[in-house]
Amino acid sequence: MLTQRQQGIVRWLADNCGQFHSAAALAQISGVSVRTVKSEIAAIRQEINSSAVMELIAVPSKGYQLLIHDPQQAALLLKHIQNPPQSASLNEQPMRIKIILLKLLDHTGYVRKRWLLQQLNISDSTLYLDLKAVRKILVQYNLELTYRSGSGYRIEGLEQDKRTCLAREDIYSLTEETHETKANLKRITELKELLVEIFLENEYKISEVLLESLIIHLLLTLQRIEKGYFIEVGSTKRSGTEKETKIARDILRRCTTVPGSRLGEEINYLAINLRGKRDYDDFAGVSEEINVFIMDSLEKIHVEYGVDFTRSIDLKIALALHFVPLLSRMQNNRQLKNVLLTEIKQTFPFAFDIANYFSLLIDDHYHVRISEDEAAYFTLYFNYGLENITMNSEGKKILVISSLKPSETILLRQKIDQWFRRQLLQLDFVNPLDLSRIDPASYDAMFTTETKDTVTRGAAVRISLFPTEKDFAKMNLAINGYDSVDSILSRFSLDLFWHGEAQTRREIVGRLITMASRSCRLPKKFEELVREREKLSSTYFGNQVAMPHPLYPITAQTFIAVAVLDKPIVWDTGQKVRIVMLVSTEMNNPKAFQLWPYLSSLVCEPQRVTEILREGSYENFIAVFRAALLDKF
Structure with missing residues (x-):
């Protein structure tokens, strides 16, 4: 199987076929050395030349050319190969540079050359080019890359400058601490609530932008402090006011167990940044391009799903810090597996839909398809955001x-x-x-x-x-609110219930849509959006239950059309279904999404499913579901 880099080379050669291309030209496009390109070309030729579809030939003094023998089959194969990355975020050399900087800045001693070669899987000549680029970056931050024979490489300079480099070059976002989902979300939430509390106690006004930047700054500061890296004594030339110094002291002493005697310069440095608020504009820690993409995506989610995440500081920060490592994994064909994928889909179905839509936006912008497993990680972030908006049906x-x-x-x-x-x-x-x-x-x-x-x-x-x-x-x-069993059961009706036999998934979904169209005014795009959602990822939720639904809310009212089948039908490979619920939540109503956890709870109780299948009537279905809901209230 071709790696991401090899796919990029094939895609580029296909787009520029009919002529020869030198190894030097391909090396420049791929951001690697000529030696590495030749190694990749050898692997590509071994992979594709065995087929009759296309062939990669090499001619001395001319270079390489991709010959396509079967255009129709080649088009099908190339459709599954991503376009070569054009943005700096997905270019291999910039990502390697970030990894080199991270390893060197996060190491107290020297880093051996052999270790870098093994970790990056590159040649000596490629590492030489990468280190040359690293030196150019370090100069901007008053840092120097030094080399000692027999020991390796090391970055020399002040801790203050190292942190600035980590933040501005998006390197901090690559660290494990920034994308361990549960720990990351918990720490961001704790920091936000602590900062709000301290600023309120001190009656200190602060903008939303500064608060976001301050949280990222503190995450980096605490990570460095906990690893033993402190701002050097005497390296800060200014100080904040007495009030800002007090706030900075309160923040750091309540964020870490490090003795106060070691925090003097850290407190002074934080106070300086509180006084010079504009300094944080350059210390956001996540690139402007990623911030803009996430904000645009949240606005599109607001339009399509009626849920406004745009003011959720916690969610924006968590998504941003997760994003750079994700781009790196996509770049290297190393998207993570998620052992909790099925449980996440069952437990957080609405958040999973939003995560899948977010994955489509990533694909549109970065031309890389996100796997279901990676989407499940985003699901946890979006579910966190949903919980913080409202979980009350009468909000x-x-x-x-x-x-x-x-x-x-x-x-x-x-x-x-x-x-x-x-x-x-x-x-x-x-x-x-x-x-x-x-x-x-x-x-x-x-x-x-x-x-x-x-x-x-x-x-x-x-x-x-x-x-x-x-x-x-x-x-x-x-302020008060409440939930009730009847408010959920009111979304079902006898007119939207069917019991019988069906042969295929397409047949039963079509029947349910036809039933719904008689009782509800369905937009023209409704069926198309249901099909699109099915193509994106499976709507099988387990225990013989499937819940197809539109890609995003599109109807004026919420309804659920139900089919109880006498015999199982194949839904996905290896998955058979006997209960199908076509779910449509009303658009522009953030309250509507909370229907999903209750529907999902039915799937998680096999005995309830068995009771429904034992007698396929509408009355029995409602009675069993009512009993299940009573356990939730």
């Missing part, structure tokens, strides 16, 4: 009236979200001068940070700019 819409600038509401917003995240559907801020432009009656509760509330005449509960537990008590009186 409240809250309005806060405040003259604060939008960038200054981040602490208040985060605190309210932290207190009531499972009860809120929507949290809006409005300036008192703009209140006449909206309808306060459309909100379930109103709060104000203004001392004079003449506009709403007491209808808004006053809270502090820096809320305390007293504010929590007042807000808690105004």
Whole structure:
């Protein structure tokens, strides 16, 4: 099987067939040495020349040429070979450079040349070219690559400059600590909540952009401190104000168990960055290109799924830090296997759909298809984001009236979200001068940070700019929500239930769509989107249950069409199904997605499935499902 690099060479030769190409030209395109290209060409010829479809020939003094003998079959083969990466994110040499920098910056002593050659699987000449590029990068950060005969390579310079290099070159994102899903999410959440708490305690205003950057900065700082790398004494020339120094001290002492006596220069360095807030614009730690892609993707997810992740700091940071290692794995054909794939699909089906859509956006932008296993890792991030938006079917819409600038509401917003995240559907801020432009009656509760509330005449509960537990008590009186079994069962109906026999997956899905079209107004694209979702990944959820659904919410109302089959049908290779639920959640309603965990819970109980199959009537189906739901409330 061809590697990613070899696929790129074949794809390029196919796009430029009809002429010869020298090894030097291919080396420049691939970002490796001529020696490495010749080795890759030998492997490619051995792989493809055995077929009658195409042939790679070599002619002395001319170079290499790809001959296509069967254009139709060649087109089918080439369709599965990705285009050669054009962006720096997926180019092999830039990725090798990042790995070299990471190994050298994360090592106290010298790194042997032989070790680098083995780890990167490259030749001496390719390593020479890579190290030459490494030196050019290091010069920008006042760092120097030194070599000692018999010992190897080492980077010399100040810790402060090393951290700047790690952050600005996206190298920090390659570390294991940044993409261990559960630990990463937990630490990001803990840091965010700690920072919000400290800034509120000190009545210190901070923007959302600065808070995001500060979290990434702290992740890097803590990782370096825990490995024994500290800012050198006397290396910082300025200091923050007394207040900023106090905040920096509180942050670091509550984030790490390192003795305070060793944190002096670290505290001073953090205080400097708090004072010079703009410094964080250059210290974000994740490239602007990746940040823009993730933000654009979250906005597209908002449009298609009606779920707004764009203000979820935790999710954006987690996705960004996971992204660079993922690009590296895609580049080298080493996408991870996920042993919990089936469990993740069953437990978080809506988040899995969002992750699959996100994978399509990655494919469109980077021309690399993400496996189901990798999508499952993204599922955990998106499920985390969903839980932090709302998990209550009767979530409240809250309005806060405040003259604060939008960038200054981040602490208040985060605190309210932290207190009531499972009860809120929507949290809006409005300036008192703009209140006449909206309808306060459309909100379930109103709060104000203004001392004079003449506009709403007491209808808004006053809270502090820096809320305390007293504010929590007042807000808690105004915010409530509940779930019920009947609210879920109301999505089923006898008109959308069928019991009988079917021969194929296509037949039964078509029947359910036809049934649904008689009771609900289905958009023209509905069936097409159901088919597209089926092509993306399996909708078999286990225990003889499948739940086909559109690629994204598209109907005006939520419905579930059910088929209980007398005999099993083949759904996927090796998977047979007897219960099919065609699920469509209404668009533009973040509350609708919480139907999925309850549907999924049925799949996880084999005895309930057996009870449904024992008697295939609608009444029995509802009775069994009701009993299953009662265990959840």
